[in-house]
Amino acid sequence: MKTLGLRCGPWAVILGAMWLALAVPGAAQAAPAIEHWVQPSGARVHLVQTAALPMLDVQIDLDAGSRRDPAPQAGLAQTTAALLRAGVQAHGERAALDENALAEAWADLGAQFSASATRDRLSLRLRTLTQPDLLQATQDLLAQQLAAPAFAAPVWQRERQRWVARWQQGQTEPEVLAEQLLHAAVYGAHPYGQQARPETWAAIEAEHARAFWQRHAQACSARVTLVGAISRERADALVRELLAGWQGHGCTALPPVPEVQALAQGRLIEQPFAVAQTQILIGQPGLARRDPDFLAFMVANQILGGSGFSSRLMQEVRERRGLTYDIHSRFVPGRHAGAFVVATTTQPQRAAQALALVQEEIRRFVADGPTQAEMEHAQAALINGFGLRLDSNRELLQEVAALAWHDLPLDDLQTWGARVAALERAQVHRALQRVLQPERMVTVVFGGPAP
């Protein structure tokens, strides 16, 4: 799942790579050539061949994100991802490796493996050099790891202690606490709102992670995306080998997950806390990635607070009034309607002023929509910036993996510029009014005097 929007804080460098990318009017849209095929196992493979650097990125996405966590075991998907690194059992002719031998094997190869779970996906990522002997050794190691993870109980005992300690540290941090309050209120009982806590980790044992893995690591629903210096034949063989160990996991459909419910009424949550800055968060459910209004809403968000310095919120709250260092809007378009959030921080004495201003800007934007000039600026920025979105293997991987995950058409990137260019102001305004209800948003004011 991806967060849209440029955040003008320390994360700008990371998030900035996402959606600002585009088109001098008339410039050709050089979208990458995506090869796509389905393996006999059912795995859907997407490949972009880039020959310039002797390296390969692979991402395997599974329908095993935290939305699949049983509520009393919130955190199970993340636990499963973390324990994939906790050693491997013997497999075929290959000997077992404990967590340290496994980490050393990766370091020896100079290759990088990571596993993480977001709300939708459990993502396995590999980055390796493509020298043939190295690639083969990397393939063998990862195939063993995916086929026979050890899910070592002692490692989980230790990691659980560390996670609890980090969670307790987080309970002293205003930004963390404010986000917790917002997400609980926006998502209600929906699985997107489940938050791991010490008592839910306490309910998880290593064997639960093994069972979760065997249930969800299914080739038939996996999306595999590859970007790098590799032929289609070699890529096909690589993916077969990596997923070979999952044959015994079968292919049974997972239960449907309900949609996020719209909020029935607005709500103000004020939490006293001794702070240097008051955290202000305003949010509500946004929209799913496959929603027909996705593109129009993306442009609206860009104009409101998703495009850094030219956004309305940045201009009004920071540039004109110096109320904050960072204000942005973002939304998380997953398989369900992830949260739309406006976030800022300011000194407690000015929190009431900042809150009133931000609320008024949201109301005004939804009521009146963007101006024609704002539309044209946003469209030019997005279209002209298209190339910057795809100028590294890392970014290509992210874009193509998202396309694969959401079952978008293969030419989605080719047609993207034309579709953005075709958007009209009225259409963006309608999408904005359909998705956002300023009078029914959750507002969190965390720390400092009540406004």
Place this chain on the structure above:
Amino acid sequence: MASFAALAALLLAPLPSLAQAQPAPAPEQVATAPSSASASSAAHQSTLANGLTLIVLPDRRAPTALQMLWVRAGSMDEVDGQSGLAHVVEHMLFKGTPTVPEGEISRLVAAMGGRDNAFVSRDVTSFHQQIPAARLPDVMRLEADRFAHNTWPDDAFWREMQVIKEERRQMVEESAQARMFEVFMASAWLAHPYRRPIVGWMSDLLSLQPDDARAFYQRWYVPGNAALVVVGDVDVAQVRAWAERYFGAIPARAVPERKPQTEPEQRGTRRIEYIGRTDRPLLVMGYKVPQLAHPDATDAASTDALALLLLAGVLDGHSAARLERQLVQGAVGRRVAQEVSASFGYLGRGPQLFLLSGTPAPGVSPAELEAALVAEIARVAREGVSEAELRRVRNQWLAAEVFQRDSLFAQARLLGSYWAQGWPVDSSERLMRRLSAVTPQQVQAVAARHFSPQRLTVGLLLPEQAP
């Protein structure tokens, strides 16, 4: 605008919980390295008549380009009472020129489809734009214009100071870890300007005047104190011609004298505590160690600095490295730490610290964690390290060098950092050659030689006690 990257890199990244020894090495033929041309050696460096350095690295994978303008002026070039000024000037560079109004540069870059930002560190200030390659001359013109003609009314200064104070509150005052690290640095350095926080003390931010910022800009933003780095789908000769046209017209001026401000020898452990809003203690230990003068330098200090880089990798280069295994997993008999790290910053205009840090495991005191960290260094000094440990660290660096070439930004940042040090554009290769020759005996020797308690500064963050 924003010193996002630099504040992240230097106010946040130096925080012990995030610190990692990640030197940026070069591709070379070692065991597993691919035989590919190195990136940085393909960079072209030249100097304009007015003294401005130009560094161009073609990378034609996509029709995009990155411009980074570097000024060798960071927080270390400020004077007491004006801490935070380099960062303030960086923000003010977005406030216009006689021909480009306030905020317009970001609006123009965005309309091109580009992204722009800037950052400040202890050593440098850097401004950057990523754009479609065809727009490179446009951003070169804009950058040259504000380098030479940045002008703003007092009102713009006072508005921006509000933003900068909020930035300090967000990045430092809200974080007990950041505040402890601020005090730690101010204690480790007495004479050297690295003792001042990049974002500045609040008292200084409250008293800075518009003319302070104008004077700093006048003093340090001169062609002989700057470098233009361009990476992307570009032609070297064409970029040179554009640089002559846009930057070449800026008159040469003398680069101001710099005072050495040499740190006196430390003769005894220094300890500071910071009581703050935290759930658990955080320990940081900084040793004053020798510095690498140049990738080719063979003096004793530089040779030892290279061995110290490998030592940091052996201690904390991957999740099965020594500190994690011994202290977090508890190979020493019991778990001593929840988190632990070691790092050695080899890039910097000023002196560097070898940092060890960690948070104690439940039931372990900070003193016990400190003793355990010292014991791991002592174990290297006593028993040495294996060739396999060194090879593992080197293989990771070699592969990481190739991976890094996937990012225009990472390549440009490295080239600019080398320039700031006065190092050549192919420093990565030179460094990796040197690192490949470091022996286990050398690593053992530096562990024995450079970790005297006399040269140690200890910072400890402690939770507030309930009243």
